[in-house]
Amino acid sequence: MAGVIEFWFDFSSPYGYFAAAEIDRLAAETGRTIVWRPVLLGVVFQSTGMQPLAETPLRGDYARHDWARIARLTGVPFQLPTRHPIAAVAASRAFYWIEQRDPAAAISFARRIFHAYFAEDAAIDHIDVVGDVAQQAGVDRTGLLAALQNAGTKAAFRARTDEALAKGVFGSPYCIVDGEPFWGWDRLAMMKDWIQRGGW
Amino acid sequence: MAGVIEFWFDFSSPYGYFAAAEIDRLAAETGRTIVWRPVLLGVVFQSTGMQPLAETPLRGDYARHDWARIARLTGVPFQLPTRHPIAAVAASRAFYWIEQRDPAAAISFARRIFHAYFAEDAAIDHIDVVGDVAQQAGVDRTGLLAALQNAGTKAAFRARTDEALAKGVFGSPYCIVDGEPFWGWDRLAMMKDWIQRGGW
Numbered sequence: 001m002a003g004v005i006e007f008w009f010d011f012s013s014p015y016g017y018f019a020a021a022e023i024d025r026l027a028a029e030t031g032r033t034i035v036w037r038p039v040l041l042g043v044v045f046q047s048t049g050m051q052p053l054a055e056t057p058l059r060g061d062y063a064r065h066d067w068a069r070i071a072r073l074t075g076v077p078f079q080l081p082t083r084h085p086i087a088a089v090a091a092s093r094a095f096y097w098i099e100q101r102d103p104a105a106a107i108s109f110a111r112r113i114f115h116a117y118f119a120e121d122a123a124i125d126h127i128d129v130v131g132d133v134a135q136q137a138g139v140d141r142t143g144l145l146a147a148l149q150n151a152g153t154k155a156a157f158r159a160r161t162d163e164a165l166a167k168g169v170f171g172s173p174y175c176i177v178d179g180e181p182f183w184g185w186d187r188l189a190m191m192k193d194w195i196q197r198g199g200w
Numbered sequence: 201m202a203g204v205i206e207f208w209f210d211f212s213s214p215y216g217y218f219a220a221a222e223i224d225r226l227a228a229e230t231g232r233t234i235v236w237r238p239v240l241l242g243v244v245f246q247s248t249g250m251q252p253l254a255e256t257p258l259r260g261d262y263a264r265h266d267w268a269r270i271a272r273l274t275g276v277p278f279q280l281p282t283r284h285p286i287a288a289v290a291a292s293r294a295f296y297w298i299e300q301r302d303p304a305a306a307i308s309f310a311r312r313i314f315h316a317y318f319a320e321d322a323a324i325d326h327i328d329v330v331g332d333v334a335q336q337a338g339v340d341r342t343g344l345l346a347a348l349q350n351a352g353t354k355a356a357f358r359a360r361t362d363e364a365l366a367k368g369v370f371g372s373p374y375c376i377v378d379g380e381p382f383w384g385w386d387r388l389a390m391m392k393d394w395i396q397r398g399g400w
Binding site: 044047048049050051056057058059061062065066069072073165168169170171181183184186187190200 | 244247248249250251256257258259261262265266269272273365368369370371381383384386387390400
């Protein structure tokens with residue numbers, strides 16, 4: 001049976017954002033379903049000793065240049081947020097809380113969070129902004145904001161983070177399909193080829 | 201005037217090796233000349249705080265898996281060397297010494313060094329192996345081995361390392377064409393598109 005594409009990403013990751021803009025087309029071209037999986041790279045980095053891209057000497061400069069040209073190439077609206085990277089804890093917890101109730105709304109929420117951060121410079125690490133964006137996606141704002149403080153909501157996200165680490169996720173985007181991992185925006189085409197040819 | 205493609209790489213880098221296997225086709229397709237530029241990533245990493253890929257948790261596992269599938273995809277002979285990564289100091293110094301005397305022989309030498317390391321598991325960090333490979337490329341073995349000890353030979357390579365850092369080279373392969381940088385084997389297609397369309 002053809003498996004889903006697990007799409008792991010960090011809401012603070014420009015490459016994750018660019019991948020999100022292409023992932024539906026990839027789903028259509030391969031006939032696979034996308035399972036959106038936000039995670040915090042900061043937690044992953046504690047395990048790998050890696051640093052945020054934008055804060056690594058030379059590599060950070062390259063990345064900023066690269067994001068701008070990818071935006072020009074793809075036509076995806078992008079401006080480097082005033083504060084970057086940020087820890088999208090509330091947005092990520094919110095995603096999984098919404099997903100349990102309405103999977104389609106969760107994806108709509110995820111897209112809007114990405115757009116708010118990278119196209120509108122919104123402070124997506126602020127709970128009220130997360131609530132506003134959720135409301136735009138048709139989610140009960142008050143119910144969500146109350147739930148974000150619950151131990152259960154926090155534990156659910158922590159479990160996803162543990163799952164990500166167990167699966168070897170170390171960057172964003174990081175896709176897994178039929179057990180095969182593909183790291184990076186620049187590997188989406190390779191993943192498509194892999195799926196369509198049944199691997200090599 | 202159409203500029204050259206500077207092709208920076210580390211002889212110890214599998215992605216550099218895979219790029220070397222495609223770089224001539226890229227030159228033919230774009231009409232650009234390739235300027236081969238070996239460098240030591242270990243020196244670069246001292247400036248960036250990055251670690252060798254194969255030694256980074258999770259990311260190292262991914263990379264080993266990725267190298268094997270790229271070899272299957274491209275048909276390029278590859279086995280992870282018994283000792284990896286290594287510091288290819290002598291081979292890199294040798295390259296620039298040869299290049300000053302015979303640029304074509306230097307490229308032949310570089311290809312043979314890559315092949316010796318990744319297809320034959322040769323100890324390319326040993327001076328006698330470097331001498332043997334140089335001889336196969338038509339180079340005066342005795343003259344080369346004597347020159348590797350010269351202060352001038354060492355300084356020439358150090359100058360290239362400084363040049364790499366000044367240009368922002370932080371990984372392998374790292375190509376620069378008309379001032380535009382492209383990092384990674386998986387960006388060769390993007391670089392080709394960039395050249396053919398005159399940028400975006």
